[in-house]
Amino acid sequence: MDKYAQHFAERLLASRVKAAEIGRALEINAANVYHWKTGLRPIPADKAAVVAELVGTSPELISEDFANIAASSTSPTGQRRVVIPAYEIEAVEDDEGFDPETEVWVDGFDVEVSGGNGHPIPEYVPTKYRQRYTLKWLQKTGAKAKDLMIMRVRGESMERTVFDGDKVVVDRSNTKIVSNHVYVIISGGEARVKRLFRAADGRIRIVSDNQDKVTYPDEFIDHNSSDFLVIGRVIDKSGPGGL
Structure with missing residues (x-):
């Protein structure tokens, strides 16, 4: 588990916010929250701000993609760095029978x-x-x-x-x-x-x-x-x- 997932898991526990609450706020399957807290999937940059507000932390502490975007738009050599967050794809395929465990x-x-x-x-x-x-x-x-x-x-x-x-x-x-x-x-x-x-x-x-x-x-x-x-x-x- 990386530091972003670990911090998110700690804040999720401390805030007592349920995965279902985060799912409803983002209009996503709550199974994603399980993946985020265990480090199986990173928290996408476009969802980090909402998630951070819910669990009481800063988005750059729970999302590496968000942190990279916030850190700088240029590389050390001056070359432009293009960061495209790996956005979660929802409602593409039926979740019937899906087991997040x-x-x-x-x-x-x-x-x-x-x-x-x-x-x-x-x-x-x-x-x-x-x-x-x-x-x-x-x-x-x-x-x-x-x-x-x-x-x-x-x-x-x-x-x-x-x-x-x-x-x-x-x-x-x-x-x-x-x-x-x-x-x-x-x-x-x-x-x-x-x-x-x-x-x-x-x-x-x-x-x-x-x-x-x-x-x-x-x-x-x-x-x-x-x-x-x-x-x-x-x-x-x-x-x-x-x-």
Whole structure:
């Protein structure tokens, strides 16, 4: 549990505010409050002020996203930092049968890329999609719900593994490149799903699984290139392909 979740849990207990009260105030499922206080999900920046007022604290003490936005709009190098809070998606799928003690929601996002000096900056735009996963699955993968997002794959470059329209689960905490695994990266000014390898000369080989290498040739890029960024590793998918 991080410091934001711990502080929220302490204030929730001290204030004696019920999860149902917070749910009604925000017009969300009260199960979200359970996820916030246990650290399974972060409190979104757009909800932090209301939650903080209810439990008697400051929003920057219970929401890392809110704290980041409040801290600064520029990085130490002067480059603009774009912070897009991971907003909770409600009322997308029926909650019937959902058990907050054993399940979590993973939300869907589109990723847009901001240009500028230095490394590309991803912007996470919430979509009207979410999918439930079991805590048992999270424990098996070693992932944390707050680090996960679902993205839709576009294009045919990774066919036989993931197809156009498939959805992939991305672990944003897992950015260390291990050869022959699939990642979401930013390269060439756009977000892409690719298989990565570490080449003998230290560069990164970017591979499309599609066997048409005339259309989808391998690419090489320096790991420290300002045009390259690993968003996270793909750890699950839905659709006809297979990891």
